[in-house]
Amino acid sequence: MDRIGRIETFLVHPRWLFVRVETEQGAVGWGEATLEGHAEAVVGALEAVRDRLIGHNPDRIEDAWQMLHRLGFYRGGPVLLSAIAGIDQALWDIKARKLGVPVYQLLGGRVRDRIPVYAWIGGDRPADVAAAARARIDQGFTAVKMNGTEDVGWLDSPAKIDAVATRLAEVRATGIDVGIDFHGRVHKPMARTVLRAIEPLRPLFAEEIVLGDNPDIFAGLAGFSSVPLALGERLYSRWDFRPFFESGALDIAQPDLAHAGGISECRRIAAMAETYDVAFAPHCPIGPIALAACLHLAAATPNFVIQEISLGIHYNGAAQELATLMRNPDLFRIDGGSVAVPEGVGLGVDIDEKAVRAMAVDPHRWRNPVWRGRDGELREW
Structure with a gap:
């Protein structure tokens, strides 16, 4: 019987964390445990994972997931679930490669032939978003x-809200569909006013209009506007999503497969969402392995609607692109607003291991900016 023999981590630019799992018989799988701004913490968590999984049967993916989640006594949260996510993706990759099939075949087979995608535009302080569109x-x-607004206060000038609507109108005028991301920067006193301002422009969704820290506030916005409410990049398990489903507050669930326990847990979140008639649109502004995992889950998920893709995102910078560390960039080729379902074995990503190892010699230390208001107070980034 094959056993897990080696688990390696690679901090690679711009802000990604790759996980490589190798069995004693030489089977290799790759996962992504990127947790933006906290990658070193996930590397530390993966030290404990090694103690649990070295010698474990790699085919027992669910057993590994449960062991890592339950036997550490402390459960949940971004760091631990990101560590599990990287391992989980790698184990699915190994198993599918052994069987000579794409991962989605192990999830019940595909329910669609192509996968709709969207890209991000504008900086965190958006300017010429129409040209970017x-x-x-x-x-x-x-x-x-697009980001809806730059940093805002708990109660801010109506001009800030007017600027949100103006930028959104400029992008909509290009003829493209637009989701609008607020990054939790809007607080309860302004949330209804913002939703009312953007409603006539018919965005695809409003993402994190407020933070998910208080589900009751989010639920209070449900039904106020016809704009679909989306949330999930800062929720890490089915238990985190449950109050949003039960309150009817959520229209689109957006877990990140590198944050929320990988393919295994996000598959459960998607199925749970389906029972509440909630759409599924994974968050993924990060690297190619996480994106490939998203595409396989999307291929096999009935309530999936659209996939975020980090092609050309500003975090990558001029020197690096989404496919920099892989040898088959056509995997993410855009045609008619969608990408093809991956048909290669495993996750279908041909990682350039030599390039990964070389880049990891100089690991990144990515941190998000610190934003302050005009009076020196901290603002949400």
Whole structure:
């Protein structure tokens, strides 16, 4: 019987964390445990994972997931679930490669032939978003996501809200569909006003209009506007999502497969969402392994609607792109606003291991900016 023999981690630019699992018989799988700004903490958590999994049967994916989640006594949260996510993806990759099939075949087979995608436009302090939208149209996209607003106060000037609507109108005028991401920057006193301002422009969704720390506040916004409410990148398990489903507050669930326990847990979240008639649209502004995992889950998930893709995202910088560390960039080729279901074995990502090892010699130390208001107070980033 084959056993897990080696688990390695690689902090690679711009802000990714790759996980490589190798069995005693030489089978290799890759996962991504990227937790933006906290990658070193996940590397530390993976030290404990090694103690649990070295010598474990790699075919027992669910057993490994349960062991890592339950036997550490402390459960949940971004760091522990991100560590599990990287391992989980790698084990699915190994198993599917052994069987000579794509991962989605192990999830029940595909329910669609292509996967709709959207790209991100604009900086965290958005400026010429209309030009960015037109550039995405030229790349083959039919939908984008933009940041709704720069940093705002708990109660701020109505001019800030007017600026949100103006920027959204400029992008909509290009003819492209738009999701609008608020990053939890809007607080309860302004949330209804913001939703009312953007409603006539018919965005695809409003993402994190408020933080998910208080589900009751989020639930209070449900039904106030026709704009679909989306949330999930800062929720890490089915237990975190449960109050949002039960309250009817959520229209689109957005777990991140590198944060929320990998393919195994996000598959459960998607099925749970389906029972509440909630759409599934995984969050993924990060690397190629996490994106590939998303595509396989999307291929096999009935309530999936659209996938975020980090092609050309500003975090990557001019020197690095989504496919920099892989040898088959056509895996993410955009055509008519969608990508093909991956048909290669495993996750289908051909990782350039030599390039990964070379880059990891100089690991990243990515941190998000610190934003302050005009009076020096901290603002949500």
